[in-house]
Amino acid sequence: MRHSIVVCKGESEFSVYGFGSCKRGQIGSSSSHAKSVGLPQHIPGLDSVEIVELYANGDHSAALSADGRLYSWGRVFPGAPDACIPQLLPSSELIKEACLGWNHALSLTDDGEVLMLGGKLHSLHNDPALKSLASQQSGVTWEKVPGPDRAKVIQIAAGAEHSALVNEDGSVMTWGWGEHGQLGLGDTSDQILPQTVNLSDGLPFTATNTTVYCGSGFTFVVRKHQRKRPSTIE
Incomplete structure (x- = not known):
């Protein structure tokens, strides 16, 4: 809606970047003062994870790994606080x-x-x-x-x-x-x-x-x- 997420694949690692609105941490920015970022910012915490899909909507973002795990950041969901760094969403499936x-x-x-x-x-x-x-x-x-x-x-x-x-x-x-x-x-x-x-x-x-x-x-x-x-x- 107001932000974008990009994944870049290297020889042995993946790098994820975000830009646009960042008020809720949805682009992985920890800045509490900026409302938006005009240049891609590196999102920490996913460099060692093989990312196969990215998702962005509302004020949050998510990434799916090759081994079936889902990470989320930004305005998360009931029961969890906003997060500027990707958090693994626990699931038994x-x-x-x-x-x-x-x-x-x-x-x-x-x-x-x-x-x-x-x-x-x-x-x-x-x-x-x-x-x-x-x-x-x-x-x-x-x-x-x-x-x-x-x-x-x-x-x-x-x-x-x-x-x-x-x-x-x-x-x-x-x-x-x-x-x-x-x-x-x-x-x-x-x-x-x-x-x-x-x-x-x-x-x-x-x-x-x-x-x-x-x-x-x-x-x-x-x-x-x-x-x-x-x-x-x-």
């Missing part, structure tokens, strides 16, 4: 994908489960029946996002205050802030739990032809359609 909203984060595990941190308008904390799904570690609470029974998630996306996922069968589900119709459910209501989006385009649902993307207050889905080649008559 290996993470293969992550995304950030303004106040929340999603992670996708190797087992195809979705975990969530924070979120004011679509926090699972709002549903008392789901408290048993939460696991508390070092003040940071990851919550398991419920979905269809035995459904494996293959992709996740996060907007400002809403989220989306794609299941193994190609179905798309959304939840969170719905004021602008960004949940694709035909109304502007908020949703605490994931709801299935009706994609009535006549195309077959598969995990390989469906991708979901989220902006601040909108969502769109790309569905690829493979046309069959006409048969030739010899």
Whole structure:
């Protein structure tokens, strides 16, 4: 939204840099006086970590390592203070994908489960029946996002205050802030739990032809359609 993160790969190490707004430490700057930085600043603490993905949104940033660990800095999440230096977010699960909203984060595990941190308008904390799904570690609470029974998630996306996922069968589900119709459910209501989006385009649902993307207050889905080649008559 107001800052950028860059990773540079050397022969044997990775260097991460940040620039832009730094009021909450989201570019790894410890300066309490500067509101923004116009030149890339080296972010300490990740030089010995093999970084495969970077994420930046709202007032925080995150980095995913090759061994499935997620680091975060800036305005972190409930149960943790702001941090100018990347902090490892404790999790008992290996993470293969992550995304950030303004106040929340999603992670996708190797087992195809979705975990969530924070979120004011679509926090699972709002549903008392789901408290048993939460696991508390070092003040940071990851919550398991419920979905269809035995459904494996293959992709996740996060907007400002809403989220989306794609299941193994190609179905798309959304939840969170719905004021602008960004949940694709035909109304502007908020949703605490994931709801299935009706994609009535006549195309077959598969995990390989469906991708979901989220902006601040909108969502769109790309569905690829493979046309069959006409048969030739010899």
